Amino acid sequence: MFTKSYYLLRSTQDGQYLAAKPRNTENSKGFLMLFNADYEALSYVNQHATEVANRFAVEPISGQQLKQMLDRWGYEGVGVVSDPLVPQVDFLRKQ
Structure with a gap:
C-alpha cells in the first residue's frame, strides 16, 4: 500500500479532504477516501x-506520504474506492 500512488479529493473552499465518517461518531475524523486514478476520483x-462537484480538486499522494497525512489530520484509516460508480469501498484502519 505504501509503494503505490493514490488520489484524494480536497475541498477548494475549506481545504478539507473527502472522508467517510461513521454514523453517531462526532469526534471521529473518519476514513480518508483514496482513489486509484484521478479520473476515478472525478467520476x-x-x-x-x-451539485458540489465543482468545489473539489483532485490531489495526488504517494504511499509514503500517506501515513504522515493520516497522523497529521487524525484519520482513523483509509477507504480505498475500487468502484467509484457503485461505490465499492474497502476500509482499512491504521495501526
Whole structure:
C-alpha cells in the first residue's frame, strides 16, 4: 500500500479532504477516501455529489506520504474506492 500512488479529493473552499465518517461518531475524523486514478476520483464526485462537484480538486499522494497525512489530520484509516460508480469501498484502519 505504501509503494503505490493514490488520489484524494480536497475541498477548494475549506481545504478539507473527502472522508467517510461513521454514523453517531462526532469526534471521529473518519476514513480518508483514496482513489486509484484521478479520473476515478472525478467520476465519484460527479456521480454522488453533482451539485458540489465543482468545489473539489483532485490531489495526488504517494504511499509514503500517506501515513504522515493520516497522523497529521487524525484519520482513523483509509477507504480505498475500487468502484467509484457503485461505490465499492474497502476500509482499512491504521495501526
